Amino acid sequence: MAAFGDARRGGRLFAWAWSALLLAILSFLVIYPVMMLLLGTLTDGNPVTDGYANMHVSLDNFFTVLSNPNVHEILGNSLIACFGGTVFAVLIGLTFAWIVVRTNTPWKGLIAATGMLPLFVPPLVAGVAWSILGSPKTGLINTFLAKTGLDWRINLYSMPGIVFVFGMYYAPYVYMFTASALRNMDPSLEEAAEISGAGPVRTLFTVTFPLILPAIISGMLLSFVVMLGIYGVPAVLGAPANISVLTTYIFSLTSWSPPRYSTAAAVAMILMVVTGILVYAQQKVLSGRSFTTVAGKAFRPRSLNLGPWRFLTLGLAMVYLFIVVVLPTLALVVAAFRKFLFIRDITSLFDTKQYSLLHFERLFSNPATINSIINTMEVGVITAVIGGVLSFAIGYTTVRSNAPGRRVIDLIATVPVAIPGLVIGVAYLWAWIGLPGGFYGTIWILALAFVARFLPDTIKALSTSLMQIHKELEEAAWICGRGTLSTIATIMLPLARPGVVAAMTLLFVLAIRELGSSLFLYSSGTMVMAVQLLGYYEGGNVSVTAAFSLVQMVILGVLIGITNRLSRGAAGGVGRAG
Amino acid sequence: MSANLEIANLRKVFNTGKPAVDDVSFTVEAGEIVVLLGPSGCGKTTTLRCVAGLEHPTGGTIRIGDALVSAPERGLLVPPRARNVGMVFQSYAVWPHMTVRQNVAYPLKGRGLSGAEMTRKVDGALDLVDLAQYADRPVVQLSGGQMQRVALARSMVYAPRLLLLDEPLSNLDAQLRLRLRDDLRRIIKAAGLTALYVTHDQLEAVVLGDRIGVMQNGKLLQMASPEEVYNRPADLFVASFTGASNFLPGRLRDRQGEFGSVELDGGLVMQAWCAQGLAPGAAVTVAIRPENIRLEAVAAENRFDTEVVSQRFQGVQTAYALRLGATTVEALATGTTMPHPAGSRVAINIPPQTCWAYPAQ
Numbered sequence: 008m009a010a011f012g013d014a015r016r017g018g019r020l021f022a023w024a025w026s027a028l029l030l031a032i033l034s035f036l037v038i039y040p041v042m043m044l045l046l047g048t049l050t051d052g053n054p055v056t057d058g059y060a061n062m063h064v065s066l067d068n069f070f071t072v073l074s075n076p077n078v079h080e081i082l083g084n085s086l087i088a089c090f091g092g093t094v095f096a097v098l099i100g101l102t103f104a105w106i107v108v109r110t111n112t113p114w115k116g117l118i119a120a121t122g123m124l125p126l127f128v129p130p131l132v133a134g135v136a137w138s139i140l141g142s143p144k145t146g147l148i149n150t151f152l153a154k155t156g157l158d159w160r161i162n163l164y165s166m167p168g169i170v171f172v173f174g175m176y177y178a179p180y181v182y183m184f185t186a187s188a189l190r191n192m193d194p195s196l197e198e199a200a201e202i203s204g205a206g207p208v209r210t211l212f213t214v215t216f217p218l219i220l221p222a223i224i225s226g227m228l229l230s231f232v233v234m235l236g237i238y239g240v241p242a243v244l245g246a247p248a249n250i251s252v253l254t255t256y257i258f259s260l261t262s263w264s265p266p267r268y269s270t271a272a273a274v275a276m277i278l279m280v281v282t283g284i285l286v287y288a289q290q291k292v293l294s295g296r297s298f299t300t301v302a303g304k305a306f307r308p309r310s311l312n313l314g315p316w317r318f319l320t321l322g323l324a325m326v327y328l329f330i331v332v333v334l335p336t337l338a339l340v341v342a343a344f345r346k347f348l349f350i351r352d353i354t355s356l357f358d359t360k361q362y363s364l365l366h367f368e369r370l371f372s373n374p375a376t377i378n379s380i381i382n383t384m385e386v387g388v389i390t391a392v393i394g395g396v397l398s399f400a401i402g403y404t405t406v407r408s409n410a411p412g413r414r415v416i417d418l419i420a421t422v423p424v425a426i427p428g429l430v431i432g433v434a435y436l437w438a439w440i441g442l443p444g445g446f447y448g449t450i451w452i453l454a455l456a457f458v459a460r461f462l463p464d465t466i467k468a469l470s471t472s473l474m475q476i477h478k479e480l481e482e483a484a485w486i487c488g489r490g491t492l493s494t495i496a497t498i499m500l501p502l503a504r505p506g507v508v509a510a511m512t513l514l515f516v517l518a519i520r521e522l523g524s525s526l527f528l529y530s531s532g533t534m535v536m537a538v539q540l541l542g543y544y545e546g547g548n549v550s551v552t553a554a555f556s557l558v559q560m561v562i563l564g565v566l567i568g569i570t571n572r573l574s575r576g577a578a579g580g581v582g583r584a585g
Numbered sequence: 586m587s588a589n590l591e592i593a594n595l596r597k598v599f600n601t602g603k604p605a606v607d608d609v610s611f612t613v614e615a616g617e618i619v620v621l622l623g624p625s626g627c628g629k630t631t632t633l634r635c636v637a638g639l640e641h642p643t644g645g646t647i648r649i650g651d652a653l654v655s656a657p658e659r660g661l662l663v664p665p666r667a668r669n670v671g672m673v674f675q676s677y678a679v680w681p682h683m684t685v686r687q688n689v690a691y692p693l694k695g696r697g698l699s700g701a702e703m704t705r706k707v708d709g710a711l712d713l714v715d716l717a718q719y720a721d722r723p724v725v726q727l728s729g730g731q732m733q734r735v736a737l738a739r740s741m742v743y744a745p746r747l748l749l750l751d752e753p754l755s756n757l758d759a760q761l762r763l764r765l766r767d768d769l770r771r772i773i774k775a776a777g778l779t780a781l782y783v784t785h786d787q788l789e790a791v792v793l794g795d796r797i798g799v800m801q802n803g804k805l806l807q808m809a810s811p812e813e814v815y816n817r818p819a820d821l822f823v824a825s826f827t828g829a830s831n832f833l834p835g836r837l838r839d840r841q842g843e844f845g846s847v848e849l850d851g852g853l854v855m856q857a858w859c860a861q862g863l864a865p866g867a868a869v870t871v872a873i874r875p876e877n878i879r880l881e882a883v884a885a886e887n888r889f890d891t892e893v894v895s896q897r898f899q900g901v902q903t904a905y906a907l908r909l910g911a912t913t914v915e916a917l918a919t920g921t922t923m924p925h926p927a928g929s930r931v932a933i934n935i936p937p938q939t940c941w942a943y944p945a946q
Contacts (some may be wrong), residue, residue, distance in 0.1 A: 018664065047619070462813040479678035482639050486672040486749075487692030497691070501682045 025438030026412040029401060033419045036459040040434035041426070044279075047272030047437040054268060054441030072273035078256075082277065085252040086168045088241065089234040095174025096230045099327065100181025100486040101223065105211075108189040110311050112320040118328070119186075124174040125331050127567055129520045131239030131540055133555045137163055138243050138333030139342050139549060147338055164247040172244065173234045175331050180233065189215070207311060221292050232282050236427025238523050243544065253278045254429050258526050261436070268437065275433040283425040314505035337558075341549075342553035343367070359369050366550040367558075370543075376555065379539035380562075382450060383519045386535060389454040390461075390518040393510035397458065398465040399503075403495065405466075406473045407481070424463045428523030431460045436527040448530035456528055457518040464517070465510045472501070472506025505573065512570040520563060587779040588650030588746040589615045591595045595645035597803075605631045606642070606811050607803035613747075618773060619775050619781040619808075620794030622787060628803040630751055636642060636781060637672050637749050640667035649747050671740030671778075672749040675756065677732045679724045680721035685711070686720045692743045710742040713772055730761045737769070741776055748773065748780040748922045752905050763944065766792055787827050791815070800937070820860070821943045824872040831873040831914045834945060839865050847871055847942050851911025857940035868945040877939035880905070880925065882932035885942065890932050893925045907933065 048056070051068045072078055084257040092464065106112050107119045125133075141163030142146050149160050162168065192215070201207070216223070226409055238254040243401040244257060253274060260271040313320060342348055344362045355361060372374050404410050407418040421430065435456045439447040500507070522537035529538050536559055543552040590613040597606040606628045614621040618837075621629040634640035635655065636647055641662055647655035647669065654663040671692075679688050689707045690756045697939065698706070711717045715732040718729065724735055734752055740748060753769070754762045770793050773780050784790055791811040798808040799819075807819035818824035825832075835849040845859045847869055857871050882888045891907040903923050905916045916933065918925075925931050 282775075477676055477678065479676045480673040480680060482637075482665070483672065483674060483678040483680075483739075484691070485639070486637060486668075486670060488666045488669075488695065488743075490664075490666055493695075498680060502680070 022408075022410045026403070026410045026416065029416050029540055030412060030419070032397065033416065036462070037419055037422055039433070040438040040459070041422070043437040044272050044430070044434035045274060045321040047269050048276045050270050053517040058126065062513075068269060069273050069276070072270055073277075075554040078274060081253060081256045081274075081563060084166070084250055085235060085254075085278075088166060088173060088252055089231050090235050091166070091170035091175065092173025093227050093231045095170060096181050099174060099178035099228055100226060101185050101216075101229075103182050103190055103324065103327070104177070104186035106320045106324060108186050108310075110313050110317060110320055112317045112324065114321065114324075118321075118324045119327050120321075121332060122182060123179050126179045127563060128176065128335075129239065129522065129537065129559065129563070130176070130237045131243065131454070131537060131544070132339075132560060133172060133176050133335065134240040134243030135540075135544055135549075135552055135556050136295060136338045137168070139348075139553065140334060141168060142247075145348070147341065159407040163244055164249060165244075166248075168244045169241055169250070169252075172240050173237075175327075176240075177230040177233055181223070181515040183228070184226035185219055187333055188219040192218060208351075225292045228285050228292065232285045232289070232427075235278065235282055235285075236523060238427060238429055238526065239541075242541070254427070254523065255358055257433060261433075261527060269438075272437055275430045279426055279430045280299065282427055282430075300442050306409045319449065332442060336560075339437065339553045339556050342550050345550070348549060358393075360492075366554040370551050370554045370558070375534060375539060375542075379534045379536045380558075382533055383536040386453050386457065386533075387515045387519045389450065390457040391511040391515040394458040394461060394465050395507060398430045398462065398510060398514075399468050399507060401462075402473050403468040403499065406470050407478075420430060420466055421463050423460055426460070428460055428521060429526065431456050432524035432527035435459075435524065448533065449527075450533045453525060453528050453533060454518075456512075456524045457521055459520070460524055461514055461517050463571050465514050468510040468513060469503070469506055472503050472510075475506075476502050491518050509570060509573045512573055514562065514564065516566050516570055520559075521567070550574060587615045587777055589613060589617075590634070590747055590779060590781060591646075591648040592632070593646045593648075595632060595635060595647065596643045597628075597640060598643045599668060604628075604643070604803050606635065608645075609803070609805045611805060611808050612643075613779055613781055613796055615779050616777055617795045618770065618782060618793060619796050619798060620782045620784060620790040621798045621800055622784060622790040622826075623800035624785060627707055627800040629785075629800045632800070633749050633751055634745070637670060638663060638668050646654060649713060668747075669743075669745050670747045670749055671743070671745035673733070673736045673740050673751065673753040675752045677729070677756070678735045679732050679735045679739070681723075681725050684721050684723050685727070688724055688735055689738045689742050692739060696743065706742055707738075709737040712739045713741070713776065714768075727825060729757050730765060733757065733765065737772065741772075741778065741862075744778075745870055746779070750780060750782040752784055753782075755786075756783070762789075763798055768898045769793060774933045799826060801826075816938070817858070818941065821946060823873060824941060824943070828876075829872040829874045829941075831875060831878075833871040833912060833914070834874070835871060835908075835942075837863055837865050837867045837869050837942060844937055845942065847940075849910055849912075852877070853889065854912040855935070855940055856937035857942040859942045860888075860944065863942060863944060869942040870945045871945065872941045873914065873939065875904070875915045875917040877935065878907075878914065879929055879934045879936075880916060880918050882934050884934055884936075887935045887937055888932060889935070890930060893927050893929050893931060895927050896923055898923060902941065907931070909933075 046064065047064060048069050049064045058177065060568075103118070103122055107115050107122075112118070113417060130282050138146075141149075141161055143149065143160065143162040143164060152159055152161075163171065196218060197214055198208050200210040206214060236254065238258065241250070241252045242258075245252060251259070257271050257274050258279070260267040260274065288416070342355070343366055344364070346361055346363055346365055400417060401420050405413045426434070435452060436447075439452055477508070480502065481494055481498055484498045489497065522541065525535050525538050529535055534542075536555075540552065540555050540559065543555055590660045592612070593610045595606050595609045596604055598604045604722050609628070609632055611619070621632060622627045631640055632921065635642045636649065638654065642655055642657055644657055649668060652663075653661060654668050655661065680691070683691070686707055689710055690734060692701055693703050693706060708717065708720075710716050711720055716731060716734050718737065719731065724732060725737065725823070734755070750769075754765055757765065766789055782793055794811060797811050797814045798806060799806045799822075801822050807814060807823050809817075815827055818827060818829070820834075833849050833855075835847040838854070840850050840859055840863065843858055844856060845863070846863070847855050847857050849855055849871070855871060858898060863869060889909055891909050894904075894906040894908055894913055895905040901921060902917050902919045905925060908915055
């Protein structure tokens with residue numbers, strides 16, 4: 008217990024100073040921006056023109072926003088989209104968890120692995136791909152339907168479209184939670200039901216699903232929260248049909264002229280409160296797993312012999328993977344490589360003369376593209392380094408030391424879990440835009456916002472790997488005559504290195520695909536890939552957008568491959584996407 | 586170089602409940618090996634960790650040689666790194682990212698030694714634990730017993746003033762444990778180190794320790810040589826923890842000096858050694874080790890007629906259950922023959938110095 012433990016005055020003083028330093032950094036990164044967001048919520052001023060000094064703080068502003076019928080409609084839209092998406096995600100995720108864990112469906116491993124892919128796809132890229140596939144007039148699917156002579160068209164520029172894409176892409180969250188619950192469930196509970204005379208289907212609905220209900224609810228809440236904070240999908244699929252949700256509304260408020268920063272802050276506050284409540288509920292459900300079905304670990308899950316039906320479940324899985332992985336990728340490839348997106352007939356689809364690198368040339372001939380890639384890499388590296396060092400410092404302090412105030416440090420570092428990226432963006436905007444000194448508009452503000460946003464994920468990954476290092480390994484070094492810092496350098500860091508490297512790469516990946524908070528913090532000189540992609544999309548050039556989407560997918564794919572290699576063995580994970 | 590260790594009135598109270606170490610005082614002389622023995626949760630490991638500086642005592646003083654290292658009442662707590670003690674951990678705690686040599690050389694760095702001197706010391710320590718030929722292996726390739734010897738070499742290489750060992754053998758398999766147990770005493774004695782050793786295994790304590798301290802519920806019950814702990818346990822707990830399994834209730838009739846006669850429940854009268862402070866008329870419990878019951882009557886004192894209730898063959902010894910008056914006692918006879926079938930009668934002798942009367946609990 009003695010990391011900073013010498014109770015001699017010097018050691019204690021050092022421990023206090025260290026805790027104070029960490030608290031100061033966290034206040035700067037998390038508390039100050041959230042406080043400024045709160046201030047923004049309560050004023051009707053504009054920090055750029057008025058400065059912070061001339062603000063009239065009153066609850067009236069917030070109530071004005073709350074009573075605005077537009078806000079009601081938009082909040083309603085958000086809840087409908089996320090609720091619909093969640094229901095759909097639970098249907099898919101639960102079915103998949105059952106197929107993979109509990110049946111003898113062929114190629115289960117492959118299904119389980121590729122089923123996680125949607126989590127890595129940036130929401131904006133998913134939105135772009137599905138707009139290419141499902142736009143009412145020019146969508147590839149409708150083109151095909153027209154060619155086959157069917158009198159049936161689809162329109163993804165609609166609420167059902169948003170619900171469909173949400174459900175498809177965030178089903179893996181539900182899958183993750185329910186699959187592990189199913190895997191850890193004592194099979195004798197189900198066997199008891201069958202001995203008592205229940206058939207497999209009745210067992211499933213009266214024993215299995217009720218028993219893993221906490222996992223289902225937890226997965227539901229998490230996917231709901233993630234959907235609530237997504238900008239890319241509703242921006243692409245909702246805008247043409249005039250469907251606004253909280254995220255798109257907040258962004259549009261700041262792009263009006265003059266920008267409505269205080270209204271944006273108020274709506275962001277609503278979004279944060281809703282998210283906070285749901286995250287809190289999820290943590291409660293997770294921690295209070297009332298029905299403990301997990302007894303030790305020694306059993307292997309029962310797998311149901313489906314007989315010929317196993318090809319039906321395989322088919323279902325393949326259809327899902329086709330819709331969520333193959334089809335959008337194909338759409339992006341076709342759009343990016345075809346000279347003209349218009350497809351006259353099926354044979355023209357396979358006509359190689361129609362394909363070229365034209366759009367890629369156009370993409371890369373624009374210096375903004377290269378700049379955005381360079382900026383993104385720079386932000387990614389800064390985020391990974393600062394975030395990695397800070398997370399290690401916080402993780403070590405909370406897990407391994409008895410430094411004063413470590414619980415408070417831990418608590419504050421967890422707060423960003425409940426703040427959607429877009430809200431972090433608005434909070435940072437409020438915190439820095441009115442201050443002289445030019446911090447706003449630099450690459451550092453993006454990096455710091457990302458560090459704050461992903462702090463909980465990185466700390467969690469790092470703490471897990473720190474906890475795996477036996478306490479006595481560290482104590483042995485102290486006994487051998489080393490101080491705290493020397494022990495960290497020679498024992499803890501080398502032993503935690505796989506975890507540290509994995510956490511930093513994870514941070515890098517999360518940072519370069521982040522759109523929500525970037526939207527409010529980029530400037531013309533610090534344009535990042537995700538925002539540049541949005542720019543291309545809004546500029547109306549679908550083919551260049553698709554080409555850039557593919558470029559980003561390739562970059563992400565390579566990085567995620569590296570992360571997975573590095574984190575094999577070390578604790579890590581996907582973290583929150585979105 | 587080795588120093589003595591003086592612990593006075595050591596107390597450690599964790600946030601929850603009763604003290605883990607409750608007013609413990611003892612001394613380890615320079616060059617002596619003292620073993621703290623007790624069931625898990627008795628406070629022995631906490632005591633050791635307080636000496637190491639890994640745990641902060643609530644009260645009392647700890648002195649290593651002339652240096653006071655812990656006196657919380659005066660705000661004095663020397664951190665582990667400055668105490669110049671060596672420690673062998675239960676989990677070995679050898680660093681998996683280093684070779685054997687790197688592990689052993691680690692504590693020497695930063696002590697102002699030349700490279701040659703360092704190599705000489707590391708080689709010396711590895712020779713002592715018989716691991717010289719493994720010096721450049723990564724430690725993860727070693728067996729559990731070898732890892733524990735690396736840990737031992739690492740803890741001794743800088744000739745610490747005091748060596749602390751926290752159940753160092755408990756993670757090893759039984760055979761290896763026996764071998765290393767004998768090795769450990771030889772190596773520590775060869776290096777001339779003062780050692781404090783913690784274990785829950787009585788045999789380990791007897792073989793290793795110059796003296797044994799028995800602990801329970803945070804208190805040090807007895808600190809004495811192994812022979813004394815085994816032959817004159819301070820109380821019922823020490824007697825039972827070190828292997829006495831027969832407990833006969835009775836009443837002290839009279840007492841002459843250390844010995845007295847006890848009337849057992851059921852009427853039999855037995856001569857027994859009496860714990861301090863027992864007065865005639867007191868309710869007592871007489872504790873007897875099964876090994877000390879002799880299944881042949883050679884003396885008139887404490888001679889009893891018994892009936893064999895059952896016999897259990899245990900290989901090189903046989904365990905008998907014998908009806909003695911109103912109760913049944915367990916006796917052990919060495920040898921591979923079983924001369925007393927169940928139902929037969931046998932006269933036994935229990936030497937009075939092996940019958941210990943304590944206040945009844």
